[in-house]
Amino acid sequence: MDFNDTPEEAVFRAEARAFLDEYATRDDIRPPGERETRETFLARAKRWQKLKYEHGWACTHWPSEYGGRSATPMQRVIWGQEESRYNVPTSPFLIGLGMCAPTLMSHATEEQKRQLLPRMASGEEIWCQLFSEPAGGSDLANLQTRAERDGDDWVINGQKIWTSGAHYSDYGILVTRSDPTVPKHQGLTFFFLDMRSAGIATRPIKQISGYSNFNEVFFTDVRIPDAQRLGGVGDGWKVSITTLMNERLATGDANGAGVQDILKLAQSIDIEGVPAIRDTAVRAKIADWYCRAAGLKYTKARVVSALSRGDTPGPENSIAKIVSAGMLQDIGTFGLDLLDMGGILTDPGRAPFDGIFYDAYMRGPAMRIAGGTDEILRNIIAERVLGLPQDLRVDKDIPFNEVPQGNRS
Numbered sequence: 522m523d524f525n526d527t528p529e530e531a532v533f534r535a536e537a538r539a540f541l542d543e544y545a546t547r548d549d550i551r552p553p554g555e556r557e558t559r560e561t562f563l564a565r566a567k568r569w570q571k572l573k574y575e576h577g578w579a580c581t582h583w584p585s586e587y588g589g590r591s592a593t594p595m596q597r598v599i600w601g602q603e604e605s606r607y608n609v610p611t612s613p614f615l616i617g618l619g620m621c622a623p624t625l626m627s628h629a630t631e632e633q634k635r636q637l638l639p640r641m642a643s644g645e646e647i648w649c650q651l652f653s654e655p656a657g658g659s660d661l662a663n664l665q666t667r668a669e670r671d672g673d674d675w676v677i678n679g680q681k682i683w684t685s686g687a688h689y690s691d692y693g694i695l696v697t698r699s700d701p702t703v704p705k706h707q708g709l710t711f712f713f714l715d716m717r718s719a720g721i722a723t724r725p726i727k728q729i730s731g732y733s734n735f736n737e738v739f740f741t742d743v744r745i746p747d748a749q750r751l752g753g754v755g756d757g758w759k760v761s762i763t764t765l766m767n768e769r770l771a772t773g774d775a776n777g778a779g780v781q782d783i784l785k786l787a788q789s790i791d792i793e794g795v796p797a798i799r800d801t802a803v804r805a806k807i808a809d810w811y812c813r814a815a816g817l818k819y820t821k822a823r824v825v826s827a828l829s830r831g832d833t834p835g836p837e838n839s840i841a842k843i844v845s846a847g848m849l850q851d852i853g854t855f856g857l858d859l860l861d862m863g864g865i866l867t868d869p870g871r872a873p874f875d876g877i878f879y880d881a882y883m884r885g886p887a888m889r890i891a892g893g894t895d896e897i898l899r900n901i902i903a904e905r906v907l908g909l910p911q912d913l914r915v916d917k918d919i920p921f922n923e924v925p926q927g928n929r930s
């Protein structure tokens with residue numbers, strides 16, 4: 522591929538940089554270098570999203586009537602490349618903008634899109650994804666949350682888990698079982714709902730890091746108007762696929778400590794009086810990560826090439842997540858080993874290298890699970906990229922209520 526911008530792309534990149542140079546470097550957008558509360562972080566993130574929206578840089582590829590600027594796929598990539606150079610708070614919007622919005626664009630009514638999408642683009646409202654359940658994670662179609670029709674409403678009972686941001690979200694997308702008498706993929710129905718609806722109880726899960734980023738969400742006789750159904754009754758699997766395909770694109774790389782960071786650490790630290798970078802084992806590890814990072818860079822370049830030709834990138838996107846999440850965990854672990862006692866410090870203001878190796882060590886395992894585990898992504902690559910035989914799926918054609926399940930209520 523040609524790595525240079527076309528003249529039009531160069532103009533777009535310069536415009537993006539001018540905006541970012543002016544606004545993304547302000548003190549209230551950069552993190553203050555110490556742990557902040559969830560409330561202050563959310564407030565900063567909302568301010569940044571609103572600023573982008575007001576200047577035409579939010580959701581660049583969305584149609585302008587929904588709050589975007591109808592940018593081309595390449596312009597979207599360029600904006601992403603430029604914004605990622607700055608320390609700006611974007612994470613609370615990843616699920617809403619990256620996954621819920623494309624699902625609404627494909628399946629909501631025109632009126633719903635015009636009402637909901639601009640409020641999402643401007644950061645006014647945050648959305649979450651209510652998919653995973655205790656018995657429905659990798660095997661999402663095994664979910665048990667029930668939806669029963671009652672007049673113009675549906676009544677929802679059940680439980681979701683690992684719902685990122687549910688405790689501060691305004692809306693959510695929800696997949697439920699509306700017909701247990703047909704095989705599992707056929708009896709699902711999909712909705713969007715107000716997270717303040719009566720009957721929703723959200724319980725944050727405390728993580729090893731001390732933060733609570735995700736939740737258990739319980740539904741007791743929650744009523745959702747039928748008008749908030751996305752797709753047909755029983756078509757929830759098809760709608761979920763729209764979300765999951767976009768999840769692969771939205772999740773992208775696991776960001777954090779990388780090969781350049783571990784190289785700098787090895788250059789700056791001694792092992793028994795000798796710089797770590799002189800140690801053969803240390804050099805071999807860094808060389809291996811360097812090769813992986815280069816492979817990742819060129820694999821992603823193929824995806825960008827596909828976009829610039831107007832093609833839709835396929836399941837190859839799974840490769841970026843699988844490689845980057847594994848590297849994040851390995852680099853974090855090795856960084857803490859090299860730092861010895863210094864690795865115990867976690868305060869970004871005081872810890873060596875701002876605590877990035879500790880952060881990678883803590884986040885790496887979660888990144889290897891979120892948005893598809895390593896094993897599931899390997900299955901996708903094996904089946905859909907390499908064309909290998911399919912995984913065994915013995916319950917695929919059996920009515921859901923005839924499949925034995927220990928914990929079904």
Ligand SMILES: Cc1cc2nc3c(=O)[nH]c(=O)nc-3n(C[C@H](O)[C@H](O)[C@H](O)COP(=O)(O)OP(=O)(O)OC[C@H]3O[C@@H](n4cnc5c(N)ncnc54)[C@H](O)[C@@H]3O)c2cc1C
Pocket residue numbers: 616649650651652653654655657658659660682683684685686735887888890891892893894895896897900912
């Ligand atoms: C940080 C984070 C954020 C998340 N946010 C959300 C969210 O916002 N909304 C949401 O709905 N969910 C969310 N999740 C949940 C996530 O989607 C699930 O954790 C994931 O799909 C795995 O499901 P599970 O945890 O039930 O594990 P399981 O599916 O029970 O898997 C357990 C183990 O078995 C392996 N396994 C399962 N099936 C196979 C197979 N066929 N072949 C080989 N190995 C297999 C898995 O790889 C894994 O190692 C989040 C998870 C994390 C870590």
